[in-house]
Amino acid sequence: MSTENVPAATPEKVEQAEAPALAPETPLAKFTARLADIIKESAHSEMWGVELSTDASHAPTQVVLQKFLRANNGDLAGAEKQLAAALVWREKWQPTKLVSEAFNKDKFGGLGFVTKHKDEAGNNTVITWNIYGSVKDNKATFGDVTEFIKWRAALMELGVQQLHLNDITEPLPEDGTDKHQMLQVHDYRSVSFFRMDPAVKAASKETISVFSTAYPELLAHKYFVNVPAIMGWMFGAMKLFLAPATLKKFHPMTSGTTLSTELKSIAPSLPQEYGGSGSPVQEGLTVTLVDATEAAKVEAPVEPKSEAVAAPVEAPAQATETAVAEPQTLDLPVRPKEEEAPAEAKKEEVPVEAKKEEVPAPVEPEAKAEEAKAPAEEEAKQETEEKKTEEIPVAADGAPKEAEAAPKETETAETAQPEKSA
Numbered sequence: 001m002s003t004e005n006v007p008a009a010t011p012e013k014v015e016q017a018e019a020p021a022l023a024p025e026t027p028l029a030k031f032t033a034r035l036a037d038i039i040k041e042s043a044h045s046e047m048w049g050v051e052l053s054t055d056a057s058h059a060p061t062q063v064v065l066q067k068f069l070r071a072n073n074g075d076l077a078g079a080e081k082q083l084a085a086a087l088v089w090r091e092k093w094q095p096t097k098l099v100s101e102a103f104n105k106d107k108f109g110g111l112g113f114v115t116k117h118k119d120e121a122g123n124n125t126v127i128t129w130n131i132y133g134s135v136k137d138n139k140a141t142f143g144d145v146t147e148f149i150k151w152r153a154a155l156m157e158l159g160v161q162q163l164h165l166n167d168i169t170e171p172l173p174e175d176g177t178d179k180h181q182m183l184q185v186h187d188y189r190s191v192s193f194f195r196m197d198p199a200v201k202a203a204s205k206e207t208i209s210v211f212s213t214a215y216p217e218l219l220a221h222k223y224f225v226n227v228p229a230i231m232g233w234m235f236g237a238m239k240l241f242l243a244p245a246t247l248k249k250f251h252p253m254t255s256g257t258t259l260s261t262e263l264k265s266i267a268p269s270l271p272q273e274y275g276g277s278g279s280p281v282q283e284g285l286t287v288t289l290v291d292a293t294e295a296a297k298v299e300a301p302v303e304p305k306s307e308a309v310a311a312p313v314e315a316p317a318q319a320t321e322t323a324v325a326e327p328q329t330l331d332l333p334v335r336p337k338e339e340e341a342p343a344e345a346k347k348e349e350v351p352v353e354a355k356k357e358e359v360p361a362p363v364e365p366e367a368k369a370e371e372a373k374a375p376a377e378e379e380a381k382q383e384t385e386e387k388k389t390e391e392i393p394v395a396a397d398g399a400p401k402e403a404e405a406a407p408k409e410t411e412t413a414e415t416a417q418p419e420k421s422a
Contacts, residue, residue: 027076028171031065032056034080042087048160048218049096062171063180070178071216086214095214098154098287099161105291107141110134112155113284116162117266125266126182128159129281133190133226142203152207154287156215162285163218181220183263185274187256189226193234221249225256225274 036054039045045052050060065079068086072078090096113129135141142148159182172178224235235252251262260267260275270276 027069027074027079028062028065029056030076031069031079032062035061035065038080038084038087042084042091044087044091046090046096047083047087048157048163048165048215050165059170060166060168063165063168066172067178067217082213082216086216089210089214093150093153095153095157098150099157100288101150101154102288102290103147103151103154105289106136107147108151108287109289109291110282111141112151113281113286114155114159114162115271115281115284117269117278119265121265123179123265124162125263126159126162128155128182128184129187129284130185131187131189131281133187135191138197139199142197142199145203145206148203149206149210151287153210153214156211156218158285158287160215160218178217178220181218183221183223184219185223185225185259187225188228189256193228193231219249221251223259223262224250224252225259227252227254229254 032054035052039052047064050064052064053061056062065083068079068083069076072082111131111134113131115127115129117125117127119125163180163182165180168180172180227235231252235250253259253262256273257275260270263270267276269278271278271281273280
C-alpha cells in the first residue's frame with residue numbers, strides 16, 4: 001500500500017495590525033512642553049490675564065502660545081525667547097495692576113479710550129483710540145518715558161480685558177483667522193508732522209520696543225487717521241523695512257470719516273467724527289484720571305489730623321531744642337578760660353626749654369664713665385659696649401649728639417624754633 005506524500009500544513013499567516021504612526025510633534029506641542037521651564041525661569045505665569053497652564057487642553061493658554069508662534073513665523077526658539085522676555089516684563093511692571101492706578105489728568109486726559117462695537121452677526125470688535133491732538137504739552141505728556149509707558153500699558157490692558165481671553169474654548173485653527181484681536185486708531189488731528197519733538201520721539205521709540213515684545217498678535221489692524229496728505233511718503237517709506245504681513249495692517253487716511261468705509265460691519269456704531277452715528281469716543285472706557293485739584297481735596301481732610309497729632313509732640317521737641325541751645329549761653333563764662341589758654345601754653349614752654357638744656361649734662365658723665373670702665377671689662381663685654389656706642393653717634397667731644405639722644409626733645413625744639421627766631 002503506497003502512501004501519498006501529503007504536504008505539511010503551513011501555518012496560516014497572522015496579519016499583525018501595524019501600530020499607528022505617532023503624530024509628529026508640532027511647534028505648539030513642543031512649546032507647551034517647554035512652558036514649565038519658561039515660567040520657572042521668568043518667575044511669572046500670567047499673560048494678558050490668563051494664568052498659563054502646561055495642560056495642552058487649556059485653550060486660553062494654547063491661544064497665547066499660538067500668538068507668540070505666529071509673531072515669530074512659527075520659529076519655536078524665537079517664540080520661547082519672546083515669551084520669556086514678555087513674562088519678565090510683566091513681572092517687573094505688573095500691567096494688570098496699572099489698570100486701576102490713577103494717572104495725571106493734565107497729562108493724559110482725553111488721550112486714550114477703549115470702545116466696543118457689535119456687528120450684525122453679534123461679533124464684538126474692540127478698538128483702542130489714541131487722540132494725539134488732545135495733548136496740551138508734549139514735554140509733560142511724553143517727557144517722563146516711564147510714566148508714559150505705564151499709562152500706555154494700562155490703556156492696552158484695558159482693551160485686552162474686553163477680549164475676554166479666559167473665555168476661549170478652543171485653540172486657533174491652523175493658518176486660520178485669529179478673532180481674538182483688537183483694532184487701533186491713531187488720530188493725528190492738529191498734530192504737526194514737520195517737527196518731531198525729542199520727547200515724543202523717545203516715548204514713541206520705547207513704546208514700539210516694549211509693545212512689540214509684550215503684546216504680539218493682539219492688533220488686527222492699525223488706522224492712522226487725519227494724517228496730512230504730504231506725509232504719505234512716510235508710510236510709503238515703511239515698505240523698505242516692514243514685512244508685507246505687517247504693512248497689510250497699516251492704513252493711513254487723510255480724513256477721519258474714511259474710517260467708516262474701512263470698517264463697514266460696525267460703521268453705524270462708530271463715533272460721528274469717524275463716519276458713524278454712534279456716541280463720541282470720549283464716552284468710551286479709559287484709565288482712572290486725577291487732576292491736581294481733586295488730589296488736593298482728597299488730602300485736605302487728612303491735614304487737620306496730622307496737625308492735631310503733631311501738637312503734643314512739638315512740646316518735647318521744643319524742650320530738646322532749648323536743651324541743645326543752653327550750652328551756647330554757657331559759652332560766656334567759659335571764654336576767659338579759652339583766652340588764658342595761650343598763657344598756660346607759654347608757661348609750659350619754659351620747662352620744656354629747661355629740659356633741653358639739662359639733657360646733655362647728665363649724658364656726658366654717663367658716656368665718660370662707660371669709657372672708663374671699658375678697659376676693665378672682658379672682650380666679649382667690650383664688643384657689646386662697642387655696639388651700644390655704635391648705636392649712639394658720638395660728637396667730636398665724645399658726647400652723644402642731642403638730636404638722636406633725645407628725639408622727642410628735638411621735635412620740640414623744631415616746633416619751638418620759630419619762637420626763638422622771632
